[in-house]
Amino acid sequence: MSAVVAEHEHDDHHDHGPEKGLLRWIITTNHKDIGTLYLLFALAMFFVGGTMALIIRAELFEPGMQFVSPQFFNSMTTMHALVMVFGAVMPGFVGFANWQIPLMIGAPDMALPRMNNMSFWLLVAGILMLASTLFMEGGAPASGWTLYPPLVLQTGAAFPFAIFSVHLLGISSIMGAINIIATILNMRAPKMTLMKMPLFVWTWLITAFLLIAIMPVFAGAVTMLLTDRFFDTSFFDAAGGGDPVLYQHIFWFFGHPEVYVMILPTFGIASTIIPVFARKPLFGYSSMVYATAAIAFLSFIVWAHHMFTVGMPIAGELYFMYATMLIAIPTGVKVFNWTATMWQGSMTFETPMLFSIAFVVLFTMGGFTGLMMSLAPVDFQYHDTYFIVAHFHYTLVPASIFILMAGGYFWLPKWTGNMYDERLAKFHFWLSVISVNILFFPQHFLGLAGMPRRIPDYAVQFTDWNMVSSIGAFIFGFSQLLFLYIVIKTIRGGTGEKVTDEVWEDAHKHGLEWTLPSPVPYHTFATPPEKIPTEHF
Amino acid sequence: MKTKQLFAGLALMTIGLGPAQANYTLNLMEGVTSISRDVYGLHMLVLWVCVFIGVAVFGTMFYSIYFHRKSRGYKASNFHESTKVEILWTIIPTVILIVLAIPATKVMLEMNDTKDSEMSIKVTGWQWKWEYEYLDSGIRFFSSLDEASNKARQLNSGIDPRTVPNYLLEVDKPLVVPVNTKIRFLFTAADVIHSWWVPQLGWKKDTIPGYINESWTSVDKAGTYRGQCTELCGRDHGFMPIVVIAMEKPDYEAWVAKQQGIAVENAAAAEKDWSQEDLIAKGESVYANNCASCHMADGAGLAGTFPSITGSSVVTGDINAQVELMLKGKGMMPAFGQMLDPVDFAAVSTFIRNGLGNSVGDSIQPTAIKSLQAAIPAVKYDDDDE
Numbered sequence: 001m002s003a004v005v006a007e008h009e010h011d012d013h014h015d016h017g018p019e020k021g022l023l024r025w026i027i028t029t030n031h032k033d034i035g036t037l038y039l040l041f042a043l044a045m046f047f048v049g050g051t052m053a054l055i056i057r058a059e060l061f062e063p064g065m066q067f068v069s070p071q072f073f074n075s076m077t078t079m080h081a082l083v084m085v086f087g088a089v090m091p092g093f094v095g096f097a098n099w100q101i102p103l104m105i106g107a108p109d110m111a112l113p114r115m116n117n118m119s120f121w122l123l124v125a126g127i128l129m130l131a132s133t134l135f136m137e138g139g140a141p142a143s144g145w146t147l148y149p150p151l152v153l154q155t156g157a158a159f160p161f162a163i164f165s166v167h168l169l170g171i172s173s174i175m176g177a178i179n180i181i182a183t184i185l186n187m188r189a190p191k192m193t194l195m196k197m198p199l200f201v202w203t204w205l206i207t208a209f210l211l212i213a214i215m216p217v218f219a220g221a222v223t224m225l226l227t228d229r230f231f232d233t234s235f236f237d238a239a240g241g242g243d244p245v246l247y248q249h250i251f252w253f254f255g256h257p258e259v260y261v262m263i264l265p266t267f268g269i270a271s272t273i274i275p276v277f278a279r280k281p282l283f284g285y286s287s288m289v290y291a292t293a294a295i296a297f298l299s300f301i302v303w304a305h306h307m308f309t310v311g312m313p314i315a316g317e318l319y320f321m322y323a324t325m326l327i328a329i330p331t332g333v334k335v336f337n338w339t340a341t342m343w344q345g346s347m348t349f350e351t352p353m354l355f356s357i358a359f360v361v362l363f364t365m366g367g368f369t370g371l372m373m374s375l376a377p378v379d380f381q382y383h384d385t386y387f388i389v390a391h392f393h394y395t396l397v398p399a400s401i402f403i404l405m406a407g408g409y410f411w412l413p414k415w416t417g418n419m420y421d422e423r424l425a426k427f428h429f430w431l432s433v434i435s436v437n438i439l440f441f442p443q444h445f446l447g448l449a450g451m452p453r454r455i456p457d458y459a460v461q462f463t464d465w466n467m468v469s470s471i472g473a474f475i476f477g478f479s480q481l482l483f484l485y486i487v488i489k490t491i492r493g494g495t496g497e498k499v500t501d502e503v504w505e506d507a508h509k510h511g512l513e514w515t516l517p518s519p520v521p522y523h524t525f526a527t528p529p530e531k532i533p534t535e536h537f
Numbered sequence: 538m539k540t541k542q543l544f545a546g547l548a549l550m551t552i553g554l555g556p557a558q559a560n561y562t563l564n565l566m567e568g569v570t571s572i573s574r575d576v577y578g579l580h581m582l583v584l585w586v587c588v589f590i591g592v593a594v595f596g597t598m599f600y601s602i603y604f605h606r607k608s609r610g611y612k613a614s615n616f617h618e619s620t621k622v623e624i625l626w627t628i629i630p631t632v633i634l635i636v637l638a639i640p641a642t643k644v645m646l647e648m649n650d651t652k653d654s655e656m657s658i659k660v661t662g663w664q665w666k667w668e669y670e671y672l673d674s675g676i677r678f679f680s681s682l683d684e685a686s687n688k689a690r691q692l693n694s695g696i697d698p699r700t701v702p703n704y705l706l707e708v709d710k711p712l713v714v715p716v717n718t719k720i721r722f723l724f725t726a727a728d729v730i731h732s733w734w735v736p737q738l739g740w741k742k743d744t745i746p747g748y749i750n751e752s753w754t755s756v757d758k759a760g761t762y763r764g765q766c767t768e769l770c771g772r773d774h775g776f777m778p779i780v781v782i783a784m785e786k787p788d789y790e791a792w793v794a795k796q797q798g799i800a801v802e803n804a805a806a807a808e809k810d811w812s813q814e815d816l817i818a819k820g821e822s823v824y825a826n827n828c829a830s831c832h833m834a835d836g837a838g839l840a841g842t843f844p845s846i847t848g849s850s851v852v853t854g855d856i857n858a859q860v861e862l863m864l865k866g867k868g869m870m871p872a873f874g875q876m877l878d879p880v881d882f883a884a885v886s887t888f889i890r891n892g893l894g895n896s897v898g899d900s901i902q903p904t905a906i907k908s909l910q911a912a913i914p915a916v917k918y919d920d921d922d923e
Contacts, residue, residue: 063698063705065690071772138842144769150746151729151771154869156842238747244730245745279607281617309732310743311724311750314649318642325634329627336626339594343601346613357602361595368587375637377572377644378580380740381565384732384767449562450736452767455775457690459705460698461562 018522026121029113030522031098032415037120038095039408043484045087045127046401050477052080057473060466065457073456074142079134081145085262086169087127089396092404093265094176097204100411101180103513103520104198106189106529111182119175126168133158133165144454146255147222149236149247153229160230163222170215177208177215184208189512189528195286196532198511202289203268206296210257210264213300218254221247245310252303260299263395264292266363266403267334270356273410274338276510277353278345284337291330291337298327308376309383317376324374328367335364350504351425355406358433359399366394369444384454387447393440398433405432405483412487413503417519418494424486431479438472509533566736569758569783573739575644583637590633648740651753654721658712662724662731662744662766663871665773665830669712672723676796679876681826682776683707690776706763709826711780715789716756724750728871729771735764735781743768756783773830807879807903813887816900820888823881827873828889836893843869847894856901860886860909874910879903 018024018033028034055076059067068076098116102109110116133140138156141147147162155162184205188197197205224235225247234240236247267288275282282288305324308317338360347353369391373379382388405428413419442465451462458466499518507514511533516524567577605611661668666681682690686705689696698704714720724733726744734741741764742752756762764779784792825834831843838845846852851859863886864874873882883903890897 064694064696065692069692069772070775074769074772074774142772148730148769151769154729154771238745242747244747279613280615283617284619284623285617287623307743309741310745311748314646317645317649321641321645322638325638328634329630332630333623333627335594337623339598339601340622341617342598343605344611344614344616345601345605346607346611347602347605348607357598360598364591364594368591371587372580372583375579375583375641377576377641377648377740378583380648380742381576381580381736383741384734445563448565450566450764452734452765452775454769455765457698457705457775459703463699 027117029109029117031102031110031113031116032520032522034110034116034120035095035097035099036415038091038098038123041120041124042088042092042095042404043487045083045091047480047484048131049080049083049088050480052076052083054473054477056080057470059456060458061470062467063458063460063463068456070456071139071142074144074454075134075140077454078141078144079130082130083127084396085145085258086123086130089262089400089404090173091123092400093204093207093262096200096265096269096404096407096411097176097180099415100513101183101201101204102187103516103524104201104511105184105187105192106512106525106532107183107187108523108525110179111187112179115175116179119172119179122168122172122175126165126172129161129165129168133161136161146248146251147225148251149225149228149244152225160226163226166222167219170219173211174215177211180204180208181212189525189532191530192532195289198268199271199282199285199288199292200265200268203264203271203292206292207261207264210261210296210299214254214257214261217250218258221250221254224250245307248307248310249304252306253300256303256306257296257299259392259395260295262400263363264296266359266400267292269403269407269410270338270359272511273352273356273406274341274360276410276504276507277350277356278342278347279506280341280345282337283340283343284333287333288337291333294330295327298323298330302327305374305376305379308379321374321376325371328371328374331367335360335367348505350409351420351422351429352406352410354426354429354433355402355409358429359402359406362394362398362402362433362436366391366399369394382447384452385447386443386451386453389453390440390443390447393443397440398436402432402436408483408487410504411513412490413494413499414513414516414518415520416491416494417499417517418490418492419497419499420486420490420494422495424482424489428479428482428486431482432476435472435475435479439469439476440472442466442468442472568737568739569756569760569762570737570739570754571757572644572648572754573737575647576739579640579644582640586633586637648752651721651751654719654753656715656718657721657723658714659723659725660733660744662726662728662733662770662777663876664728664771665766665777666876667708667712667731667733667777667779668727668876671793674793674797676793676800678710678796680708680710680712680780682778683709684825686778687776703763705776706765706778706780708778708780711761711782713782713784713789713792714754714756715786716759716783718786719753719755722752722754724748724752727875730768731766731770731777732768733764733779734767735762735779737762737764738781741767756781759783759785759788803878803880807907810902810904811880811883811900813891813900816884816887817891819881820884820886821892823877823885824888824892827877828885831870836889836895846889849895852889852895853897856886856890856897856899857909859890860901860906864906864910879906879910882906 025033025037055068059073136156136158138158140158141155141162143152184201227233228235228237234242236242236244238244271282271288302320302324304312304320373382409420409425446462446465451458501517502508502514503518512529565577565580567574657672659670659672666679668679670677685701686707688694689698689701689704724742724744725748726746730743730745732741732743738754740752742750760783762781766774766777832838832846836846851862864872866872880903883901883906887900889895890899
């Protein structure tokens, strides 16, 4: 295979094999190693954030306060969100980006490998600093992941640490994004034009631009909080001439595109997996690209739909309502295209496909509730209730998280050369998909019935659905240990069955990575590939 | 009992049965105002649109999942583009969105129309209670979680919330409004952002320090309607309920007269001299309602966050300095000068000096509080719109 670096070609300088021992992982600049680090870190944080969620669900199992104080409950909701967003979902996708983008575009590595290493370790530093706030006087931040002032200014000793950790996470994300853009724009195989890139690469290109645009905004907002607290400024303090609502505008100018940072790569992976198992080209490749770009653009101009209740002028409310409704159109196009890809396919249902189909269905349900709350007058009723909690968990758990799982099952055999245990993986899928619905579906009812978000205790009439939801949470949480087990087992040899280079039937038609040997050698594409797969175009 | 509920819940989930029991509320409440009914109508419209699209899309998907399987020997076709189809499924959703936007805009405009209101109530959010001020009749009071719920909600209180009537949805003093009257609400906050929501009125509104927000309602059925704060406002966010009692107009007027009588009595009480025992006795309940959630019921405080009252140098020091600190507030401690009337203030000031393990022995009279209060410029928000 010409694409693989043969040892003898490089005798003249140094050995390109990995370092031995722990140092390999600390100083590595290899995109595959860094991808692995990101993925393992994300998986670890998924369990940390999940444990926090289980503390929340345990407290909410029945009315009355049983396990934690209200203050600690608020800390848990805050930390659960921050850890899941910045520690699990985003690094998960960055892990896939690191592994797959060079393989998919026929590049030998990321464009800026040393920066790649640094952005990973900054992420670890940021999350450790965030976690350290749990042990500080006054407790971890307890103002929700939105960190609204004036409430956030009541945080104790943890306050500056939380803000510096956000800075570190932001710098890490921006560096990762710059790297991804530089790689995609400069290092594609000669014949791979932009409109011939795999969709996963497209979605990450757009996501990276989103990240560069929004992370400085968030950093700015929290820095203003910092100076309000320590340097007597009054950006957000009404008594000093500032404006608490200004913070919300700035935060959501970051926060809304941020939700697409967590979903656009999901679209890319789903668009990669579904055609393989439908044995058909992806339907509407170019409209998928345009729809992704349209969603990214719209995400910047709809931020205030998170704050319909702050008392905006009617013209503002109507504008944000109309703009938000528009998102349904490109999102609808994507769902219809996936459906059309499956239509008249020759489908098989390996675990990655099962997770992808569950993603399409459940993400669409999250999209429906999104459409419902885009209508401002009705949103007055949904806002800050469990209906919202149900909505964004449907778009984040059975969408982003499920697709992270799907991607794991899809590429793990390629990366390790070992097949995962299909029977166990299917069991993991069914446990997850059933329990995730027991967990989140009843929360729609709770919200409609009038249960606010982020309350540690609730009125008696909300008991039954909360119990159901908590049971679902525990089943879902513990089923994920099965995923951990399957991943470890696969890395250590899997079922013993060696996989082919393609892993999946005819996969080489769908992407460059399947033309490489399995497991993927440490160095690949030293010479750019001549031919690129043409199945999609 | 719990297991029964659990099984009932799971059974309902699996069978997909509807609202068999009141506790399994599945849908939005229709409410008791014209706005809330419009909102309910919109909600049902968009819900059915979603159900319809869902059935169509998922139906198609599951049809192909079932029939276009490799295991059935189905051969894949190779189509992967159709400009016509792609344009079609851009246009149809656009039309649906326009159909939704028209009624939504109408309701939105109606919601924002606060003109011709017959009375105004100013609502101020505090950590963690609501202040209501009737701008026309001068009635003003605080409304906080009732005592029974407050006791039951303490960590490991040993009280089963199911035995507490309207657990967490009951207040000591409800907001009383007349029916069939267009009431304009003004919202602001004293410390952090809160949000005022009674589902059956059909909307919620944030209360924000430095802002005056507006909304209106006209309740058309007498009754008691309950809600809660919905913006995360700190530790006791889950414990600031709202109770609105809508009364027929004559009943409402009788209530207003009674409240004005109480105000006169309170003013008289603030002028007379109180004995130390009476102040301490009254102060105990004021403490329980206003101070205990931070400084703890026994005055021990919370290490690192809320100072202890027992043995505190402020409490055992000069009484005027102590009162001034309580009036103005400090850091996270709110300015109680705005929250408590002089009698309650004098009572609680005296109580913490002579109870909770302290025994300073002195007391302060409501009249003294009034003069101290007058010396401190109160933070006052402008009542005018904009």
